[in-house]
Amino acid sequence: MTNLDLFSVKYFLKNTFFSSLFFMMLFFAGNKMHAQNIFDNESSIKYAYYLFENERFENAAKEFERLVYILPQDDSLKLFLVKSYRKGKVFKQALLRSHELQITNNALINEWEKEGLKNLWQSGQAKKTDSALLVTKAQTFFEKEIATTLGLAYSYKWKDARNKSAENKFADSAKTILLHNILVQQKNEKYKNPGVALALSTVIPGLGKVYAGRWKDGIISLLFVGGMGIQAYRAFDQRGVKSTRGWIFATMGTGFYLGNLYGSYHAARIRNNKINEKYLLQINNSLDSLY
Amino acid sequence: MKCTIILLLLSSFYFANSQSVADVNILMSAAPYTKQNVAKKYKLEQNQNEVQMVFTGLFRFYKYVISSQDMNVCTFSPSCSEYGLLCIREHGVMRGALQTLDRMMRCNPLSPEHYLRDQKTGLFIDKP
Numbered sequence: 001m002t003n004l005d006l007f008s009v010k011y012f013l014k015n016t017f018f019s020s021l022f023f024m025m026l027f028f029a030g031n032k033m034h035a036q037n038i039f040d041n042e043s044s045i046k047y048a049y050y051l052f053e054n055e056r057f058e059n060a061a062k063e064f065e066r067l068v069y070i071l072p073q074d075d076s077l078k079l080f081l082v083k084s085y086r087k088g089k090v091f092k093q094a095l096l097r098s099h100e101l102q103i104t105n106n107a108l109i110n111e112w113e114k115e116g117l118k119n120l121w122q123s124g125q126a127k128k129t130d131s132a133l134l135v136t137k138a139q140t141f142f143e144k145e146i147a148t149t150l151g152l153a154y155s156y157k158w159k160d161a162r163n164k165s166a167e168n169k170f171a172d173s174a175k176t177i178l179l180h181n182i183l184v185q186q187k188n189e190k191y192k193n194p195g196v197a198l199a200l201s202t203v204i205p206g207l208g209k210v211y212a213g214r215w216k217d218g219i220i221s222l223l224f225v226g227g228m229g230i231q232a233y234r235a236f237d238q239r240g241v242k243s244t245r246g247w248i249f250a251t252m253g254t255g256f257y258l259g260n261l262y263g264s265y266h267a268a269r270i271r272n273n274k275i276n277e278k279y280l281l282q283i284n285n286s287l288d289s290l291y
Numbered sequence: 292m293k294c295t296i297i298l299l300l301l302s303s304f305y306f307a308n309s310q311s312v313a314d315v316n317i318l319m320s321a322a323p324y325t326k327q328n329v330a331k332k333y334k335l336e337q338n339q340n341e342v343q344m345v346f347t348g349l350f351r352f353y354k355y356v357i358s359s360q361d362m363n364v365c366t367f368s369p370s371c372s373e374y375g376l377l378c379i380r381e382h383g384v385m386r387g388a389l390q391t392l393d394r395m396m397r398c399n400p401l402s403p404e405h406y407l408r409d410q411k412t413g414l415f416i417d418k419p
Contacts, residue, residue: 214402217396217397217401217402220396220399220401255388256396258389259388259389259396260392260393262392263396266393
């Protein structure tokens with residue numbers, strides 16, 4: 001027997017050991033291939049939760065939508081579908097699906113109701129929280145108190161929220177103290193009154209913007225309005241009321257003056273909104289641990 | 292003096308030769324944010340009343356005829372003229388005009404801390 005014969009097919013099949021090993025391998029490979037159906041329900045559920053845990057909420061929502069259609073009796077899938085939409089910041093769809101889908105599992109009703117409230121808050125409909133809380137069934141008194149506090153905070157009623165959180169501060173240390181600390185920090189913020197900004201800009205153009213924290217915009221406003229004013233004054237001074245140049249500069253100057261008033265009022269409001277958003281972001285980031 | 296004039300004439304031929312219509316078309320297709328393309332977004336049919344129609348017409352005239360001869364100098368996205376049109380469409384002539392005048396005073400690169408940047412154009416984002 002030569003070396004060449006050793007590797008030939010004929011020799012291979014004649015050899016009992018090798019041929020039996022070959023068929024065994026084929027058998028196991030077939031078995032393995034059969035087991036790998038990655039689109040069955042079990043694998044899909046695993047994949048959906050994997051996407052959710054890795055914060056790929058957009059893809060997770062698509063996967064959970066598919067699963068909710070296939071397994072309409074599984075309530076936890078519905079809960080995670082709505083959660084995926086909320087965490088992916090698709091609040092409109094989250095609210096829509098939480099209205100459409102029904103939960104029958106008693107163990108999940110509490111979580112489902114909480115999810116509904118979180119959707120209301122984060123989608124900017126915090127004023128509906130009170131009426132939503134009246135309908136809720138599964139929540140404890142303490143949870144309802146926290147929900148009311150959060151509802152007040154999300155509708156920018158910071159003082160009421162702070163008072164409410166002070167009442168329940170010692171009921172549950174970890175959650176309430178975190179929320180209370182955020183609300184106390186907010187108390188130290190200095191808000192700017194848009195009315196004061198408007199009044200200041202009426203007296204000196206741009207002063208309202210300086211008050212609202214935009215001093216560079218304030219200086220530019222003063223230069224614009226002042227420059228136009230001086231040009232109009234010079235033209236009227238040289239040629240009297242009939243000066244065309246004077247009227248053009250006077251009209252433009254008045255326009256910029258009024259624009260500066262609007263801008264000052266708006267700058268103060270934007271500043272206040274930014275402060276509010278800063279604290280809402282803090283609450284949003286710790287919302288799942290708070291409630 | 293004669294030399295200068297001849298040089299100028301020669302250079303003008305050089306420039307005139309270098310810019311064909313095909314070159315301009317290639318440039319236009321490569322830049323989706325050209326002023327003409329922005330103006331094309333706002334059509335007269337989109338308006339809800341005559342006032343909006345007049346201002347859209349003025350905006351398109353400005354973008355096509357006047358602004359297109361200039362560089363893209365506005366620091367904001369949307370640009371001041373586009374912002375003005377959007378404000379007038381959304382809030383009416385009075386408030387829209389005030390917003391536009393305020394925006395024109397803010398149109399400078401001195402306060403980058405107050406705005407987010409557009410990733411595509413590199414301009415400050417300031418929507419009405």
